[in-house]
Amino acid sequence: MQKGKFITVDGVEGAGKSTQINFICEYLKDKGINVILTREPGGTEIGEKIRTMLLSNSTGKMHADTELMLMFAARNEHIQNKIIPVLAQGDWVLSDRFTDASYAYQGGGRGLDIERIAQLENWVLQDFTPDMTLLLDVSVHIGMQRVESRGTKDRIEQEDFDFFNRVRQAYIARAKQYPQRIKLIDAVQSVDDTSRQIQAILNDL
Numbered sequence: 001m002q003k004g005k006f007i008t009v010d011g012v013e014g015a016g017k018s019t020q021i022n023f024i025c026e027y028l029k030d031k032g033i034n035v036i037l038t039r040e041p042g043g044t045e046i047g048e049k050i051r052t053m054l055l056s057n058s059t060g061k062m063h064a065d066t067e068l069m070l071m072f073a074a075r076n077e078h079i080q081n082k083i084i085p086v087l088a089q090g091d092w093v094l095s096d097r098f099t100d101a102s103y104a105y106q107g108g109g110r111g112l113d114i115e116r117i118a119q120l121e122n123w124v125l126q127d128f129t130p131d132m133t134l135l136l137d138v139s140v141h142i143g144m145q146r147v148e149s150r151g152t153k154d155r156i157e158q159e160d161f162d163f164f165n166r167v168r169q170a171y172i173a174r175a176k177q178y179p180q181r182i183k184l185i186d187a188v189q190s191v192d193d194t195s196r197q198i199q200a201i202l203n204d205l
Helices: 017-030 045-055 064-088 099-109 114-125 140-150 161-177 191-204
Strands: 006-011 035-039 092-096 132-137 182-186
Touching (some): 017 132, 064 092, 140 161, 161 182
16 A cells, blocks of 8 residues: 655645645545645643643743653654554645744744754654645735734734744745745735645645
């Protein structure tokens, strides 16, 4: 049986991930591909409990190292108990965020040492990596306007403009570092135009 493909979708807050993830799912299904949708942090029973802890406003202040290690704890469960088993049975996996988010949010946003994040990545992922990452890019100003319009913000969404600007720059740096895997998508355009960019990339995959 042919192993499935692993696609991740990432980007700053308000980049339109949810809308495009729905498009990707429908597009792949139309191609006869069985795709399993998941998310980070989360994706498993334990991962979802960690997600609640990480994003709930009732959690309060959390040390950046604690946040990073909780993200990777949830990720380990996600990889071992969901992603790898699904891929092994020949289905595709589409994940809302993955390891690039840790480099962007905890590395860029929180200012943690990239080498320390890389050590955790090597320990948890070993040689496992997505087949393709779609990075939706919008300016922080536009992204945060969209977040504001949604209403209540989670613990991380409440960070300031400078935090999210550092996150965005870290994402762009990752895209330049891994151009074969990470495809930078201009998500400032209309929903349909953004979807067309993604469709062209998926056709190549």
